[in-house]
Amino acid sequence: MPGILSFEGVVAGDRAEFWRDACTRTFVGVEPSGKPGAAIGGRVRAHEVGGLAVGDIAATAQSMTRTQRLVDEADAHYVLLGMQVQGTGGITQGDSRIRLDPGDCVILESRRGFELDFTDSFNLWVFAFPQHLVRLGEQDQRRLAARRVDGRSGLAGVSRRALLDLARNADDLSRSPDSGALALANDLLVTLLGEPLAESRQLAGSLQRTLPVRIKDHIDRNLADPGLDPVQVAATFGISTRYLHKLFRPERETVAHYIRDRRLEQVRLRLLDACFADRPISALAFDAGFGDLSGFNRAFKAKYGVSPRELRQGG
Secondary structure (H helix, E strand, C coil), X not given: CXXXXXXXXXXXXXXXXXXXXXXXXXXXXXXXXXXXXXXXXXXXXXXXECCEEEEEEEECCEEEEECHHHHHHCCCCEXXXXXEEECCEEEEECCEEEEECCCEEEEEECCCXXXXXXXXXXXXXXXXXXCCCCCCCXXXXXXXXXXXXXXXXXXXXXXXXXXXXXXXCXXXXXXCCCCXXXXXXXXXXXXXXXXXXXXXXXXXXHHHHCHHHHHHHHHHHCCCCCCCCHHHHHHHCCCCHHHHHHHCHHHCCCHHHHHHHHHHHHHHHHHCCHHHCCCCHHHHHHHCCCCCHHHHHHHHHHHHCCCHHHHHHHC
16 A cells, blocks of 8 residues: 555646546545546545554545446455545435535445545545454444544544544554554444444334335235246345245245235235226236236135136126
Protein backbone atom coordinates (compact mmCIF):
# COMPACT_ATOMS: atom_id res chain seq x y z
CA MET A 1 0.00 0.00 0.00
CA PRO A 2 1.58 3.35 -1.04
CA GLY A 3 2.36 5.76 1.81
CA ILE A 4 1.46 8.97 -0.01
CA LEU A 5 -0.09 9.63 -3.41
CA SER A 6 -0.33 13.19 -4.66
CA PHE A 7 0.01 15.24 -7.84
CA GLU A 8 3.32 16.73 -6.77
CA GLY A 9 5.73 16.40 -9.70
CA VAL A 10 3.08 15.08 -12.10
CA VAL A 11 2.75 16.90 -15.43
CA ALA A 12 -0.63 18.65 -15.71
CA GLY A 13 -1.63 16.70 -18.82
CA ASP A 14 -1.02 13.39 -17.07
CA ARG A 15 -2.89 14.15 -13.86
CA ALA A 16 -6.28 12.67 -14.71
CA GLU A 17 -4.75 9.34 -15.74
CA PHE A 18 -2.39 9.34 -12.76
CA TRP A 19 -5.25 9.97 -10.33
CA ARG A 20 -7.43 7.31 -11.93
CA ASP A 21 -4.66 4.75 -11.70
CA ALA A 22 -3.95 5.71 -8.08
CA CYS A 23 -7.59 5.44 -7.03
CA THR A 24 -8.07 2.01 -8.58
CA ARG A 25 -5.02 0.69 -6.70
CA THR A 26 -5.33 2.37 -3.32
CA PHE A 27 -7.50 0.95 -0.52
CA VAL A 28 -10.62 -0.53 -2.07
CA GLY A 29 -10.41 0.43 -5.73
CA VAL A 30 -12.70 3.12 -7.12
CA GLU A 31 -12.88 4.88 -10.48
CA PRO A 32 -12.83 8.70 -10.15
CA SER A 33 -14.46 11.17 -12.53
CA GLY A 34 -14.14 14.95 -12.35
CA LYS A 35 -16.82 17.58 -12.55
CA PRO A 36 -17.40 19.33 -15.93
CA GLY A 37 -14.96 22.19 -16.50
CA ALA A 38 -13.01 21.54 -13.29
CA ALA A 39 -9.54 20.05 -12.86
CA ILE A 40 -9.36 16.84 -10.87
CA GLY A 41 -6.82 16.54 -8.06
CA GLY A 42 -6.16 15.04 -4.68
CA ARG A 43 -3.89 13.42 -2.14
CA VAL A 44 -4.07 10.10 -0.33
CA ARG A 45 -2.09 9.22 2.79
CA ALA A 46 -2.30 5.49 3.41
CA HIS A 47 -1.20 3.35 6.34
CA GLU A 48 -1.62 -0.26 7.41
CA VAL A 49 -1.61 -1.09 11.11
CA GLY A 50 -1.91 -4.71 12.19
CA GLY A 51 -4.28 -5.64 9.35
CA LEU A 52 -6.28 -2.40 9.56
CA ALA A 53 -5.88 -0.12 6.53
CA VAL A 54 -6.33 3.59 7.20
CA GLY A 55 -6.45 6.36 4.63
CA ASP A 56 -6.75 10.14 4.62
CA ILE A 57 -8.20 11.35 1.31
CA ALA A 58 -8.22 15.07 0.45
CA ALA A 59 -9.36 15.91 -3.08
CA THR A 60 -11.23 18.23 -5.39
CA ALA A 61 -14.90 17.85 -6.31
CA GLN A 62 -15.41 14.51 -8.04
CA SER A 63 -17.29 11.22 -8.07
CA MET A 64 -15.73 7.90 -7.06
CA THR A 65 -17.46 4.70 -8.21
CA ARG A 66 -16.72 1.15 -7.15
CA THR A 67 -17.73 -0.70 -10.27
CA GLN A 68 -18.68 -4.36 -10.56
CA ARG A 69 -15.43 -4.94 -12.46
CA LEU A 70 -13.40 -3.70 -9.50
CA VAL A 71 -15.49 -5.83 -7.12
CA ASP A 72 -14.85 -8.93 -9.26
CA GLU A 73 -11.11 -8.23 -9.49
CA ALA A 74 -10.63 -7.75 -5.72
CA ASP A 75 -8.47 -10.25 -3.86
CA ALA A 76 -10.19 -9.54 -0.52
CA HIS A 77 -13.24 -7.73 0.81
CA TYR A 78 -13.58 -5.15 3.54
CA VAL A 79 -16.07 -3.37 5.72
CA LEU A 80 -15.35 0.32 5.21
CA LEU A 81 -15.93 3.05 7.78
CA GLY A 82 -15.90 6.51 6.22
CA MET A 83 -15.59 9.67 8.33
CA GLN A 84 -16.38 13.00 6.70
CA VAL A 85 -14.02 15.71 7.97
CA GLN A 86 -14.54 18.46 5.40
CA GLY A 87 -17.02 19.07 2.58
CA THR A 88 -20.30 17.33 1.79
CA GLY A 89 -20.77 14.03 0.01
CA GLY A 90 -23.56 11.93 -1.41
CA ILE A 91 -23.14 8.20 -0.70
CA THR A 92 -25.02 5.46 -2.55
CA GLN A 93 -24.94 1.68 -2.08
CA GLY A 94 -27.77 -0.56 -3.17
CA ASP A 95 -31.08 1.18 -2.58
CA SER A 96 -29.65 3.50 0.10
CA ARG A 97 -28.52 7.06 -0.58
CA ILE A 98 -27.46 9.50 2.12
CA ARG A 99 -25.85 12.91 2.53
CA LEU A 100 -22.64 13.02 4.52
CA ASP A 101 -21.66 16.25 6.33
CA PRO A 102 -18.57 16.94 8.47
CA GLY A 103 -18.81 14.80 11.61
CA ASP A 104 -20.92 12.12 9.92
CA CYS A 105 -19.83 8.49 9.46
CA VAL A 106 -20.96 5.76 7.08
CA ILE A 107 -20.46 2.00 6.66
CA LEU A 108 -19.91 0.54 3.16
CA GLU A 109 -19.29 -3.01 1.92
CA SER A 110 -16.45 -3.46 -0.58
CA ARG A 111 -18.05 -6.65 -1.96
CA ARG A 112 -20.84 -4.52 -3.48
CA GLY A 113 -20.60 -1.52 -5.76
CA PHE A 114 -21.07 1.99 -4.37
CA GLU A 115 -20.67 5.62 -5.39
CA LEU A 116 -19.27 8.65 -3.57
CA ASP A 117 -20.18 12.04 -5.02
CA PHE A 118 -18.54 15.26 -3.78
CA THR A 119 -19.65 18.60 -5.22
CA ASP A 120 -16.78 20.55 -3.57
CA SER A 121 -13.33 19.85 -2.18
CA PHE A 122 -13.47 17.31 0.62
CA ASN A 123 -11.50 15.43 3.25
CA LEU A 124 -12.57 11.86 4.06
CA TRP A 125 -10.91 9.36 6.40
CA VAL A 126 -11.44 5.69 5.51
CA PHE A 127 -10.91 2.66 7.75
CA ALA A 128 -10.83 -0.69 5.92
CA PHE A 129 -11.58 -3.65 8.22
CA PRO A 130 -10.94 -7.11 6.71
CA GLN A 131 -14.43 -8.56 6.36
CA HIS A 132 -13.54 -11.85 8.06
CA LEU A 133 -12.07 -10.04 11.09
CA VAL A 134 -14.59 -7.24 11.68
CA ARG A 135 -16.92 -7.85 14.62
CA LEU A 136 -20.10 -7.28 12.64
CA GLY A 137 -22.20 -10.15 11.28
CA GLU A 138 -23.05 -10.21 7.59
CA GLN A 139 -26.66 -9.28 8.25
CA ASP A 140 -25.59 -6.27 10.36
CA GLN A 141 -23.16 -5.23 7.64
CA ARG A 142 -25.90 -5.34 5.01
CA ARG A 143 -28.48 -3.52 7.15
CA LEU A 144 -26.04 -0.74 8.10
CA ALA A 145 -24.57 -0.22 4.62
CA ALA A 146 -24.89 3.40 3.43
CA ARG A 147 -26.56 4.49 6.66
CA ARG A 148 -25.54 7.85 8.15
CA VAL A 149 -24.26 7.81 11.71
CA ASP A 150 -23.95 11.12 13.59
CA GLY A 151 -20.44 11.07 15.05
CA ARG A 152 -20.56 14.47 16.74
CA SER A 153 -21.90 13.61 20.17
CA GLY A 154 -22.40 10.87 22.76
CA LEU A 155 -20.50 7.59 22.64
CA ALA A 156 -20.46 7.76 18.85
CA GLY A 157 -18.60 11.08 19.10
CA VAL A 158 -16.11 9.67 21.60
CA SER A 159 -15.49 6.63 19.40
CA ARG A 160 -15.10 8.75 16.26
CA ARG A 161 -12.52 11.02 17.88
CA ALA A 162 -10.60 8.02 19.26
CA LEU A 163 -10.54 6.36 15.82
CA LEU A 164 -9.24 9.56 14.23
CA ASP A 165 -6.57 9.82 16.92
CA LEU A 166 -5.56 6.22 16.22
CA ALA A 167 -5.40 6.98 12.48
CA ARG A 168 -3.29 10.10 12.95
CA ASN A 169 -0.80 8.07 14.99
CA ALA A 170 -0.73 5.19 12.52
CA ASP A 171 2.94 5.77 11.65
CA ASP A 172 4.02 5.23 15.24
CA LEU A 173 1.69 2.27 15.75
CA SER A 174 2.85 0.55 12.56
CA ARG A 175 6.36 0.31 13.98
CA SER A 176 5.10 -1.88 16.83
CA PRO A 177 4.95 -5.61 15.94
CA ASP A 178 1.72 -6.07 17.93
CA SER A 179 0.05 -2.74 18.57
CA GLY A 180 -3.45 -4.19 19.05
CA ALA A 181 -4.74 -1.47 16.71
CA LEU A 182 -7.20 -3.74 14.88
CA ALA A 183 -8.75 -5.03 18.13
CA LEU A 184 -9.03 -1.49 19.47
CA ALA A 185 -10.51 -0.20 16.23
CA ASN A 186 -13.03 -3.07 16.25
CA ASP A 187 -14.15 -2.12 19.76
CA LEU A 188 -14.48 1.53 18.76
CA LEU A 189 -16.40 0.62 15.60
CA VAL A 190 -18.98 -1.43 17.52
CA THR A 191 -19.34 1.40 20.07
CA LEU A 192 -19.70 3.98 17.30
CA LEU A 193 -22.47 1.90 15.72
CA GLY A 194 -24.15 1.02 19.03
CA GLU A 195 -27.39 2.93 18.45
CA PRO A 196 -27.97 1.99 14.77
CA LEU A 197 -27.00 -1.61 15.56
CA ALA A 198 -29.63 -1.79 18.30
CA GLU A 199 -32.24 -0.24 15.99
CA SER A 200 -31.42 -2.55 13.08
CA ARG A 201 -31.51 -5.66 15.27
CA GLN A 202 -34.84 -4.60 16.78
CA LEU A 203 -36.20 -4.07 13.28
CA ALA A 204 -34.74 -7.39 12.16
CA GLY A 205 -36.46 -9.14 15.08
CA SER A 206 -39.78 -7.56 14.15
CA LEU A 207 -39.34 -8.51 10.48
CA GLN A 208 -38.39 -12.04 11.48
CA ARG A 209 -41.58 -12.46 13.51
CA THR A 210 -43.72 -11.31 10.59
CA LEU A 211 -41.77 -13.27 7.97
CA PRO A 212 -44.27 -16.17 7.60
CA VAL A 213 -47.12 -13.71 7.07
CA ARG A 214 -45.13 -11.75 4.47
CA ILE A 215 -44.16 -14.96 2.66
CA LYS A 216 -47.78 -16.11 2.45
CA ASP A 217 -48.83 -12.71 1.15
CA HIS A 218 -46.11 -12.91 -1.50
CA ILE A 219 -47.37 -16.35 -2.55
CA ASP A 220 -50.98 -15.17 -2.79
CA ARG A 221 -49.99 -12.17 -4.92
CA ASN A 222 -47.87 -14.23 -7.31
CA LEU A 223 -49.93 -17.39 -7.88
CA ALA A 224 -50.18 -16.60 -11.60
CA ASP A 225 -46.39 -16.87 -11.95
CA PRO A 226 -45.68 -20.45 -13.14
CA GLY A 227 -42.14 -20.05 -11.78
CA LEU A 228 -43.39 -19.58 -8.22
CA ASP A 229 -41.81 -22.37 -6.18
CA PRO A 230 -39.88 -22.78 -2.90
CA VAL A 231 -36.55 -21.79 -4.50
CA GLN A 232 -37.99 -18.56 -5.92
CA VAL A 233 -39.76 -17.68 -2.66
CA ALA A 234 -36.62 -18.27 -0.59
CA ALA A 235 -34.53 -16.14 -2.96
CA THR A 236 -37.07 -13.30 -2.79
CA PHE A 237 -36.71 -13.09 1.00
CA GLY A 238 -32.99 -13.77 1.13
CA ILE A 239 -33.29 -17.01 3.10
CA SER A 240 -32.35 -20.63 2.39
CA THR A 241 -34.95 -23.13 1.16
CA ARG A 242 -34.14 -25.18 4.27
CA TYR A 243 -35.12 -22.27 6.53
CA LEU A 244 -38.22 -21.61 4.40
CA HIS A 245 -39.40 -25.19 4.96
CA LYS A 246 -38.71 -24.78 8.69
CA LEU A 247 -41.02 -21.74 8.79
CA PHE A 248 -43.80 -23.84 7.25
CA ARG A 249 -43.62 -26.72 9.70
CA PRO A 250 -46.63 -25.37 11.69
CA GLU A 251 -48.67 -25.58 8.47
CA ARG A 252 -48.15 -29.38 8.47
CA GLU A 253 -47.50 -29.29 4.71
CA THR A 254 -44.58 -28.45 2.45
CA VAL A 255 -44.18 -25.07 0.79
CA ALA A 256 -44.85 -26.63 -2.62
CA HIS A 257 -48.09 -28.16 -1.34
CA TYR A 258 -49.09 -24.81 0.21
CA ILE A 259 -48.58 -23.06 -3.16
CA ARG A 260 -50.53 -25.79 -4.98
CA ASP A 261 -53.42 -25.61 -2.48
CA ARG A 262 -53.62 -21.80 -2.74
CA ARG A 263 -53.79 -22.13 -6.53
CA LEU A 264 -56.51 -24.78 -6.31
CA GLU A 265 -58.49 -22.62 -3.90
CA GLN A 266 -58.28 -19.64 -6.26
CA VAL A 267 -59.69 -21.74 -9.11
CA ARG A 268 -62.42 -23.20 -6.86
CA LEU A 269 -63.62 -19.75 -5.78
CA ARG A 270 -63.69 -18.48 -9.35
CA LEU A 271 -65.63 -21.52 -10.56
CA LEU A 272 -68.32 -20.57 -8.06
CA ASP A 273 -68.22 -16.86 -8.94
CA ALA A 274 -70.72 -15.72 -11.60
CA CYS A 275 -68.23 -13.05 -12.71
CA PHE A 276 -66.04 -15.84 -14.14
CA ALA A 277 -68.86 -17.92 -15.67
CA ASP A 278 -67.70 -17.22 -19.23
CA ARG A 279 -64.03 -17.90 -18.45
CA PRO A 280 -62.92 -21.37 -19.64
CA ILE A 281 -61.76 -23.72 -16.91
CA SER A 282 -58.40 -24.10 -18.67
CA ALA A 283 -57.94 -20.32 -18.58
CA LEU A 284 -58.75 -20.23 -14.86
CA ALA A 285 -56.14 -22.93 -14.29
CA PHE A 286 -53.51 -21.02 -16.26
CA ASP A 287 -54.42 -17.80 -14.41
CA ALA A 288 -53.62 -19.59 -11.16
CA GLY A 289 -50.19 -20.67 -12.37
CA PHE A 290 -50.93 -24.25 -13.45
CA GLY A 291 -49.13 -25.32 -16.61
CA ASP A 292 -50.33 -28.93 -16.83
CA LEU A 293 -54.11 -29.25 -17.26
CA SER A 294 -54.25 -32.99 -16.63
CA GLY A 295 -52.20 -32.55 -13.47
CA PHE A 296 -54.47 -29.68 -12.42
CA ASN A 297 -57.62 -31.78 -12.94
CA ARG A 298 -56.21 -34.67 -10.90
CA ALA A 299 -55.11 -32.41 -8.05
CA PHE A 300 -58.47 -30.60 -8.02
CA LYS A 301 -60.52 -33.81 -7.81
CA ALA A 302 -58.22 -35.28 -5.18
CA LYS A 303 -58.68 -32.21 -2.98
CA TYR A 304 -62.38 -31.46 -3.48
CA GLY A 305 -63.85 -34.83 -4.52
CA VAL A 306 -65.31 -33.47 -7.77
CA SER A 307 -63.85 -32.33 -11.07
CA PRO A 308 -63.70 -28.60 -11.91
CA ARG A 309 -66.48 -29.05 -14.46
CA GLU A 310 -68.71 -30.89 -11.96
CA LEU A 311 -68.20 -28.15 -9.38
CA ARG A 312 -69.11 -25.42 -11.87
CA GLN A 313 -72.21 -27.27 -13.05
CA GLY A 314 -73.27 -28.09 -9.53
CA GLY A 315 -72.74 -24.53 -8.40
